[in-house]
Amino acid sequence: MIKINACIFDLDGVIVDTAKYHYLAWKRLANELGFDFSENDNEQLKGVSRMTSLDILLGIGNLTFSHEEKLKLSDKKNQWYVEYILKMTPDEILPGVVDFINSLRDNNIKTALASASKNAMTILKQIDMENYFDIIIDGTKVTKAKPNPEVFLKSALELGVESKYCIVFEDAVAGIQAAINAEMHNVGVGTPTVLTKANYVISSFEGLNIETLKLNFFK
Numbered sequence: 001m002i003k004i005n006a007c008i009f010d011l012d013g014v015i016v017d018t019a020k021y022h023y024l025a026w027k028r029l030a031n032e033l034g035f036d037f038s039e040n041d042n043e044q045l046k047g048v049s050r051m052t053s054l055d056i057l058l059g060i061g062n063l064t065f066s067h068e069e070k071l072k073l074s075d076k077k078n079q080w081y082v083e084y085i086l087k088m089t090p091d092e093i094l095p096g097v098v099d100f101i102n103s104l105r106d107n108n109i110k111t112a113l114a115s116a117s118k119n120a121m122t123i124l125k126q127i128d129m130e131n132y133f134d135i136i137i138d139g140t141k142v143t144k145a146k147p148n149p150e151v152f153l154k155s156a157l158e159l160g161v162e163s164k165y166c167i168v169f170e171d172a173v174a175g176i177q178a179a180i181n182a183e184m185h186n187v188g189v190g191t192p193t194v195l196t197k198a199n200y201v202i203s204s205f206e207g208l209n210i211e212t213l214k215l216n217f218f219k
Protein backbone atom coordinates (compact mmCIF):
# COMPACT_ATOMS: atom_id res chain seq x y z
CA MET A 1 0.00 0.00 0.00
CA ILE A 2 1.25 3.51 -0.74
CA LYS A 3 2.47 5.85 1.98
CA ILE A 4 0.57 9.14 2.33
CA ASN A 5 1.79 11.90 4.66
CA ALA A 6 -0.26 14.84 3.40
CA CYS A 7 -3.57 15.60 1.71
CA ILE A 8 -3.85 18.85 -0.23
CA PHE A 9 -7.33 20.24 -0.91
CA ASP A 10 -8.52 22.62 -3.56
CA LEU A 11 -11.29 24.89 -2.21
CA ASP A 12 -13.83 25.86 -4.87
CA GLY A 13 -15.56 22.66 -5.99
CA VAL A 14 -13.94 20.41 -3.38
CA ILE A 15 -14.71 21.89 0.06
CA VAL A 16 -17.59 24.12 -1.10
CA ASP A 17 -19.52 24.68 -4.34
CA THR A 18 -18.63 28.30 -5.04
CA ALA A 19 -18.63 27.67 -8.83
CA LYS A 20 -22.32 28.64 -8.78
CA TYR A 21 -21.48 32.07 -7.31
CA HIS A 22 -18.61 32.62 -9.77
CA TYR A 23 -21.09 31.73 -12.52
CA LEU A 24 -23.75 34.19 -11.37
CA ALA A 25 -21.21 37.02 -11.14
CA TRP A 26 -19.56 36.26 -14.53
CA LYS A 27 -23.00 35.91 -16.16
CA ARG A 28 -24.03 39.31 -14.78
CA LEU A 29 -20.88 40.85 -16.26
CA ALA A 30 -21.43 39.14 -19.64
CA ASN A 31 -25.06 40.31 -19.72
CA GLU A 32 -23.98 43.85 -18.90
CA LEU A 33 -21.52 43.67 -21.80
CA GLY A 34 -24.32 42.49 -24.10
CA PHE A 35 -23.87 38.73 -24.48
CA ASP A 36 -25.00 35.55 -22.74
CA PHE A 37 -22.87 33.15 -20.76
CA SER A 38 -24.08 29.59 -20.16
CA GLU A 39 -23.38 27.15 -17.31
CA ASN A 40 -21.61 25.04 -19.89
CA ASP A 41 -19.29 27.97 -20.74
CA ASN A 42 -18.61 28.30 -17.00
CA GLU A 43 -16.94 24.86 -16.95
CA GLN A 44 -13.95 26.43 -18.72
CA LEU A 45 -13.40 28.84 -15.82
CA LYS A 46 -13.11 26.25 -13.04
CA GLY A 47 -9.73 26.33 -11.31
CA VAL A 48 -8.24 29.04 -13.54
CA SER A 49 -7.26 32.50 -12.27
CA ARG A 50 -9.54 35.54 -12.25
CA MET A 51 -7.82 37.32 -15.14
CA THR A 52 -7.64 34.17 -17.28
CA SER A 53 -11.34 33.63 -16.56
CA LEU A 54 -12.06 37.16 -17.79
CA ASP A 55 -10.03 36.53 -20.97
CA ILE A 56 -12.04 33.35 -21.65
CA LEU A 57 -15.32 35.20 -21.00
CA LEU A 58 -14.38 38.08 -23.31
CA GLY A 59 -13.36 35.54 -25.96
CA ILE A 60 -16.87 34.06 -25.79
CA GLY A 61 -18.35 37.56 -26.25
CA ASN A 62 -15.79 38.34 -28.96
CA LEU A 63 -14.80 41.56 -27.17
CA THR A 64 -11.40 43.21 -26.66
CA PHE A 65 -10.44 45.63 -23.85
CA SER A 66 -7.28 47.33 -22.63
CA HIS A 67 -5.48 46.00 -19.58
CA GLU A 68 -6.84 48.88 -17.41
CA GLU A 69 -10.39 48.25 -18.59
CA LYS A 70 -9.99 44.54 -17.87
CA LEU A 71 -8.86 45.29 -14.31
CA LYS A 72 -12.02 47.37 -13.79
CA LEU A 73 -14.21 44.60 -15.21
CA SER A 74 -12.62 41.91 -13.05
CA ASP A 75 -12.99 44.14 -9.96
CA LYS A 76 -16.64 44.61 -10.74
CA LYS A 77 -17.20 40.87 -11.09
CA ASN A 78 -15.30 40.28 -7.85
CA GLN A 79 -17.47 42.74 -5.91
CA TRP A 80 -20.58 40.85 -7.01
CA TYR A 81 -18.92 37.51 -6.18
CA VAL A 82 -17.92 38.74 -2.70
CA GLU A 83 -21.56 39.77 -2.05
CA TYR A 84 -22.54 36.14 -2.64
CA ILE A 85 -19.80 34.53 -0.56
CA LEU A 86 -20.43 36.86 2.39
CA LYS A 87 -23.80 35.12 2.70
CA MET A 88 -22.25 31.63 2.91
CA THR A 89 -22.62 29.51 6.07
CA PRO A 90 -21.03 26.27 7.35
CA ASP A 91 -24.08 24.43 5.93
CA GLU A 92 -22.45 24.84 2.52
CA ILE A 93 -19.47 22.60 3.33
CA LEU A 94 -19.83 19.68 0.91
CA PRO A 95 -21.01 16.33 2.36
CA GLY A 96 -18.38 14.16 4.05
CA VAL A 97 -15.59 16.77 3.94
CA VAL A 98 -15.35 17.42 7.70
CA ASP A 99 -15.45 13.71 8.63
CA PHE A 100 -12.78 12.94 6.04
CA ILE A 101 -10.44 15.66 7.31
CA ASN A 102 -11.01 14.49 10.89
CA SER A 103 -10.03 10.97 9.82
CA LEU A 104 -6.77 12.40 8.43
CA ARG A 105 -6.03 14.08 11.76
CA ASP A 106 -6.65 10.78 13.59
CA ASN A 107 -4.07 9.19 11.29
CA ASN A 108 -1.44 11.97 11.70
CA ILE A 109 -1.75 12.97 8.06
CA LYS A 110 -1.06 16.63 7.40
CA THR A 111 -3.51 18.84 5.53
CA ALA A 112 -3.19 21.88 3.25
CA LEU A 113 -5.67 24.11 1.48
CA ALA A 114 -4.35 25.05 -1.97
CA SER A 115 -6.61 27.40 -3.91
CA ALA A 116 -6.20 29.77 -6.84
CA SER A 117 -8.73 32.08 -5.20
CA LYS A 118 -7.79 35.41 -3.65
CA ASN A 119 -11.06 35.13 -1.71
CA ALA A 120 -10.16 31.81 -0.06
CA MET A 121 -9.75 33.25 3.46
CA THR A 122 -13.14 35.01 3.26
CA ILE A 123 -14.80 31.74 2.26
CA LEU A 124 -12.99 29.73 4.97
CA LYS A 125 -14.10 32.27 7.61
CA GLN A 126 -17.71 32.14 6.41
CA ILE A 127 -17.77 28.33 6.71
CA ASP A 128 -15.81 28.26 10.01
CA MET A 129 -12.88 26.34 8.55
CA GLU A 130 -10.07 28.90 8.78
CA ASN A 131 -8.31 26.88 11.50
CA TYR A 132 -8.92 23.50 9.93
CA PHE A 133 -5.80 23.08 7.81
CA ASP A 134 -2.14 22.89 8.84
CA ILE A 135 -1.31 25.43 6.16
CA ILE A 136 -3.18 27.55 3.61
CA ILE A 137 -1.78 28.61 0.24
CA ASP A 138 -4.22 30.79 -1.70
CA GLY A 139 -4.26 33.05 -4.74
CA THR A 140 -2.53 35.83 -2.78
CA LYS A 141 0.54 33.64 -2.23
CA VAL A 142 1.20 32.32 -5.73
CA THR A 143 1.92 33.99 -9.04
CA LYS A 144 1.46 31.10 -11.46
CA ALA A 145 -2.04 29.76 -12.04
CA LYS A 146 -3.00 26.07 -12.35
CA PRO A 147 -2.05 23.99 -14.39
CA ASN A 148 1.27 25.35 -13.13
CA PRO A 149 2.11 23.23 -10.05
CA GLU A 150 3.30 26.20 -7.90
CA VAL A 151 0.35 26.18 -5.45
CA PHE A 152 0.79 22.45 -4.71
CA LEU A 153 4.61 22.51 -4.57
CA LYS A 154 4.49 25.45 -2.16
CA SER A 155 1.98 23.56 0.00
CA ALA A 156 4.20 20.46 0.16
CA LEU A 157 7.25 22.57 0.92
CA GLU A 158 5.52 24.37 3.81
CA LEU A 159 4.22 21.07 5.16
CA GLY A 160 7.67 19.55 4.86
CA VAL A 161 6.36 16.57 2.87
CA GLU A 162 7.80 15.24 -0.41
CA SER A 163 5.51 15.36 -3.45
CA LYS A 164 5.40 11.56 -3.76
CA TYR A 165 3.73 11.33 -0.32
CA CYS A 166 0.96 13.84 -1.14
CA ILE A 167 -2.54 13.36 -2.52
CA VAL A 168 -4.21 16.35 -4.19
CA PHE A 169 -8.02 16.58 -4.25
CA GLU A 170 -9.22 18.65 -7.21
CA ASP A 171 -12.44 19.31 -9.14
CA ALA A 172 -10.92 21.11 -12.14
CA VAL A 173 -9.17 19.76 -15.22
CA ALA A 174 -6.49 22.48 -14.80
CA GLY A 175 -6.06 21.45 -11.15
CA ILE A 176 -5.59 17.75 -11.93
CA GLN A 177 -2.98 18.74 -14.51
CA ALA A 178 -1.25 20.92 -11.88
CA ALA A 179 -1.12 17.91 -9.50
CA ILE A 180 0.35 15.76 -12.28
CA ASN A 181 2.91 18.52 -12.98
CA ALA A 182 3.77 18.53 -9.25
CA GLU A 183 4.29 14.72 -9.47
CA MET A 184 1.70 14.12 -6.77
CA HIS A 185 -1.05 11.51 -6.51
CA ASN A 186 -4.44 13.00 -7.30
CA VAL A 187 -8.10 12.32 -6.72
CA GLY A 188 -10.65 14.03 -8.93
CA VAL A 189 -13.86 15.22 -7.26
CA GLY A 190 -16.56 15.13 -9.92
CA THR A 191 -17.18 12.94 -12.94
CA PRO A 192 -14.67 10.62 -14.67
CA THR A 193 -15.76 11.77 -18.14
CA VAL A 194 -14.63 15.32 -17.32
CA LEU A 195 -11.61 14.52 -15.11
CA THR A 196 -10.13 12.05 -17.58
CA LYS A 197 -6.53 12.49 -16.42
CA ALA A 198 -7.24 11.96 -12.69
CA ASN A 199 -5.70 8.91 -10.97
CA TYR A 200 -9.09 8.22 -9.38
CA VAL A 201 -12.41 10.04 -9.28
CA ILE A 202 -14.91 10.30 -6.42
CA SER A 203 -18.33 11.92 -6.67
CA SER A 204 -18.20 13.11 -3.03
CA PHE A 205 -16.33 12.60 0.26
CA GLU A 206 -19.32 10.90 1.86
CA GLY A 207 -18.30 7.67 3.56
CA LEU A 208 -14.63 8.14 2.61
CA ASN A 209 -11.72 7.79 5.03
CA ILE A 210 -7.99 7.52 4.42
CA GLU A 211 -7.89 3.77 4.94
CA THR A 212 -10.64 3.06 2.42
CA LEU A 213 -8.98 5.50 0.04
CA LYS A 214 -5.61 3.76 0.26
CA LEU A 215 -7.15 0.27 0.11
CA ASN A 216 -9.59 0.88 -2.73
CA PHE A 217 -7.78 3.41 -4.86
CA PHE A 218 -4.06 2.90 -4.37
CA LYS A 219 -3.57 -0.88 -4.10
Ligand code: B16
Binding pocket: 010, 011, 012, 013, 022, 045, 046, 047, 048, 049, 050, 053, 078, 114, 115, 116, 117, 118, 119, 120, 139, 172
Ligand atom coordinates in the same frame (compact mmCIF):
# COMPACT_ATOMS: atom_id res chain seq x y z
P1 B16 B 1 -10.93 34.53 -7.23
P2 B16 B 1 -9.93 26.94 -6.61
C1 B16 B 1 -10.50 29.03 -8.23
O1 B16 B 1 -10.52 28.42 -6.96
C2 B16 B 1 -11.85 28.87 -8.93
O2 B16 B 1 -12.08 27.51 -9.23
C3 B16 B 1 -11.84 29.67 -10.22
O3 B16 B 1 -13.09 29.56 -10.84
C4 B16 B 1 -11.53 31.13 -9.89
O4 B16 B 1 -11.45 31.90 -11.08
C5 B16 B 1 -10.19 31.20 -9.15
O5 B16 B 1 -10.26 30.41 -7.97
C6 B16 B 1 -9.85 32.62 -8.74
O6 B16 B 1 -10.79 33.03 -7.77
O7 B16 B 1 -11.53 35.36 -8.32
O8 B16 B 1 -11.83 34.37 -6.02
O9 B16 B 1 -9.54 34.99 -6.84
O10 B16 B 1 -10.80 25.98 -7.35
O11 B16 B 1 -8.48 26.92 -7.02
O12 B16 B 1 -10.13 26.85 -5.10
Ligand code: MG
Binding pocket: 010, 011, 012, 013, 014, 046, 047, 170, 171, 172, 175
Ligand atom coordinates in the same frame (compact mmCIF):
# COMPACT_ATOMS: atom_id res chain seq x y z
MG1 MG C 1 -11.63 24.02 -7.74
